[in-house]
Amino acid sequence: MFERLRALRDAPAIAAGLVALALVLVVQLAQPGSPGRVGLAVFDAYQRAAPREVAGDEQVAVVDIDEASIERLGQWPWPRTEMVTLTERLAAAGAAAVVFDIVFSEHDRTSPTQLSETLDLGDRLAGLPDHDDLLAESFTRAPVVTAYFLDRGGHGGDIEPKASFTLHGSLPTRGVRSYGGAIQPLPVLEAAAQGNGFVSLESDADGIVRRAPLVAIHRGVLVPSLGLEAVRVASDGGSPNLLASDGSGETQGAGGAAVAVRMAGREIPVNDAGEMWVHFPAGERAVLPAWQVIEGAYEDSALAEAVGGRIVFIGGSAAGLQDLVSTPVAERTAGVTVHAAAAEQMLAGDFLERPDWAFGLEVVLVLLLGGGLALILPRLGAALGAVAALVGIAIVAGGSWVAFTEANYLLDPTWPVLALLAVYAVQTVAVFYREERQRAHIHAAFDKYLSPEMVRRIASDPDQLELGGEERDMSVLMCDIRGFSRMSERYAPREVIDFLIEFLTPMSDILLKRQATLDKYIGDAILAFWNAPLDDPDHHRNAARAALEMVEMTRELNRTMPGRDGVIWPGEVGIGIGLNSGLCCVGNMGSRQRLSYSLIGDTVNMASRMEGLTKQYGVPIVAGSALAAELDGFALLELDRVRVVGRDAPETIHALLGDEALAQDEAFIQLAAAHAAMLEAYRSLDWDAAEQALSQAEESYAALGIPKLRELMLERVAALRSAPPPSGWDGVYQATSK
CATH class of the missing domain: 1.25.40 (Serine Threonine Protein Phosphatase 5, Tetratricopeptide repeat)
Structure with a gap:
């Protein structure tokens, strides 16, 4: 029975947690592709903490057109003759491929033919060779890869890949980006090169480049990226193969997304958009300043050692070239380093991968961890629930980190963590609201029995409320209306009840104000006590002042109530109050079926007997000796030594006539x-x-x-x-x- 009641009590909190979980799940399912911004930031942190280790025999080198090179060789673009020198020196040094992250889309302005037209020199420079032709000629003597920009507009002509893709499945138009235009190199240069690839990089919403596209669609044709083309030329890998989702055997006819790129015996995992996650190396990449290569600052042997057998990317970090990007490991770096890092990973076969089952696993973890916490948190409570949530977060975060460092898997921990946090937060609020409602209910209920100050203290520190039998030194008050039996004979029951309400309400207010606990109403009688359930070190004097105020209130009611409309007031009402103090047993009293918080003991019996003696001695308040001894300064009058009915030991009783003012x-x-x-x-x-x-x-x-x-x-x-x-x-x- 208790378990069933507890389940009913916990049901609203569980429902609130499940609603929070459902909201997290809906948001998660709404973006099943790339992880959200928080997840990407987590992956960035992983990269900074565990960057890709580069072996000593690097297969990629970078020639950087840096600020020093611009200062040394002049404003960009340089004469193509400088590019000829650069190409020939790299080729002579044994570069496996010379890859330009530069789009030679315009003629060299320093070329003789261009100068003749610009300066109107006629045929005086006609015998000199064209610089673009010289560069094209140098391309024929080296394994060169040229670059082009993809454009979403319709500019430029068709792109003719040097090695066409072999497509397994249907064209992945659902995921891979499509372009209608391109800014291409001069035809003479493109024709002379062994490879050509696009250099367009797409950043995420936060402006950080994390992935390098390997393939794009240009006017319905698959075209390779600069990095992929560089690897093809350097390794003589033949035509690349694109494995689409409906050609992988993993799905039944669900096309439109890329799965992997295969080339030269390598299978490169990509996402739906044909992008490869780049695992960046630590620190700044060592580069060769372009001016040193062109001007011969590197001797042939040194240059051969630096670039021999390697893919050499040529790009620029100078600000004027406007090719700076942000990556997980660098706030600003040259875009060529992204292509270089991608090519390096392809050659090494070292890939970061977000497997196709990652999203499903993350959804399952959201359901299992979030749902599990939602079901057990109301039973555990906030503290143990926080421990459970933290354990779940640690498992998810630790598992994600291990997957990254040990298997190069990118598993997003943010959704399961968010589910745990959302469920914990919402359920904690729901349980807090439930407890506050219960506290308010208890507060309202105890307001009927305790003073507001005592209720406030119990609410702020429930540990003070110790239920169960215990012995305490207490003060007890018993109040009774004189002649109530005759009054009940004269009036109808409804009229008697109305009278009792009008009388007992102000009396109870006085008791509660004086921090009393109202034990019970016995017809016209009131039993109240002090110093339980909360400690009241001044309970003797509080009881005395409450009794005196009740007597004064009775006089006030006798003055004001007669004649009031709708109220039966039976003439001059009198009361008798018995006060006593001593040890009592207070706590939950009753049976297993029903309990009430009450007290028993000789002190209570004596208070009742003293209330009866008020009629005989003609005083409104009779107090026992133990209580009277604590009322120093009050107007006390010793009445008698009495042996009451049912008790052998005599008791010295006192009349409490007033407070300190009357005593003077x-x-x-x-x-x-x-x-x-x-x-x-x-x-x-x-x-x-x-x-x-x-x-x-x-x-x-x-x-x-x-x-x-x-x-x-x-x-x-x-x-x-x-x-x-x-x-x-x-x-x-x-x-x-x-």
């Missing part, structure tokens, strides 16, 4: 002196002195509203005079009724 009043001081003298004479069997003291203090008794006490003592003195007590009488009065 001259009338009370005179009465207290006269009454003390009367008690001394009474207990000494000096009946004449006792009667004399009572007679002399008649006005004082009347002035303080307790003339019945004087009359009672006069009657008792007279009775004892006529029937003297036995020898050894201790002055204790034996009560005969409750």
Whole structure:
């Protein structure tokens, strides 16, 4: 039964967690391609923490047109004769391929033919060779790869790949980017080169280049990237093969996406767009400044050692060339380094890969971890739930890191982590809201029994509320309405209930204000106590002040309530209050079927007996000796030593007439002196002195509203005079009724 109730209580929090999980899942499923920005940032962090290790026998070199080269050789573009020198020196040094990350799309302005037209020199330079022809001629003597820019517009002519792709499957138009135009090298240069490839790089939304495209579609024809073409030329790899999704055997007719590129015995994994994830090496790549190669600062042997057998990429890091990009490991670097890193990976067969099952695994982890946490978190609570969530996050993050470092897999941990965080946050809020509602409910319920200050303290520190039987030194108040039985005979039950509501409400307000716990209403009676469930070091005085205020409130009600419309007020209402303090057992009382927070003990019984004695002694409040001893400064009058019904030990009882102000009043001081003298004479069997003291203090008794006490003592003195007590009488009065 308890488990079923707990399941019902936890159901809203579980539902809230599952809704949060569903929202995360919907967002995740809405972008099944490349990881989101956070996931990409995680992969960037992995690259910085574990960059690709480059062996000592690097297969790629870079010649950099840097700022120093621009300063040395002049403004870009340089005369093509400089490019001829650069090409021939690299070829002579044994470069496996000379790859230009430069698009020679315009004629050399320093060429004789261009100068003749520009300067109107006629035929005076006609015998000199054209620089573009010289560069083309140098291309025929070296394994050169030229570059072109792809353009989404319709500019330029068709591109004729040097080695056409062999396509396995249908043209992957769904994933691979398509272009309608291109900015190409001069035809004479392109014809002389052994290879040509595009240099267009696409960055992610945050401006960082993480992938190098290996293939694109230009006017319906597959064309290779500069890096892929460089590897083909350098390794004489023949025509590249593109494996499409419907040609891989992995899907049934679902075409439109790239899977892998195969060339020269290598299979290069790519994403749907035909892009290869680039695993960048650590630090700055060592480059050869272009001016040093052109001007011969490198001797032939040194240059051969630097570039021999390697693919040499030629590009520029000078700001004026506008070919700077951001990568995971560098804020700004030359675009040629991306092509170089891609070619290096292809040659080494070392690939970062986001396998086709990665997204499915991430979805499964979202469901398993997020759903599991959603189901167990309400039972675990916030602290243990946080531990469980952190363990789940650690497993996901650790697994992603191990997959990267050990298998070069890119598994995005962000969605499972986000699912755990979302479920934890939402369920924690939901449980907090539920607990706040329960706390508010408890607060409202306890407001009926405890003072607002005590409820606030319990709510802020529930540990103070210890349920279960325990012994405490407590103050107890029992209040009863005089003549309520006769009143009930005179009025209808509904009228009696209305009267009790009007009477008990202000009385309860007083008790709660004085930090009392309302135990129960017994018809017209109120039982209240202090110092439980919370500690109240001033419980004796709080009980006394509450009793005095209740008496004063009764007088106020008697003045204001009669004649009020809709309220039955049965004449002059009187109350009696019994106050006592001592050890009580307080806690959950009752049966296994029903419990109530209450107290039992002799202290409670005595409070009830003292309330009954108020009628006999004619005082509104009777207090026990233990409580009276704690009320220093209050207007207390010792009444008698009484042995109540059902109790053998006698008790000294006191009338509580007022607070510290009344205790300083001259009338009370005179009465207290006269009454003390009367008690001394009474207990000494000096009946004449006792009667004399009572007679002399008649006005004082009347002035303080307790003339019945004087009359009672006069009657008792007279009775004892006529029937003297036995020898050894201790002055204790034996009560005969409750």
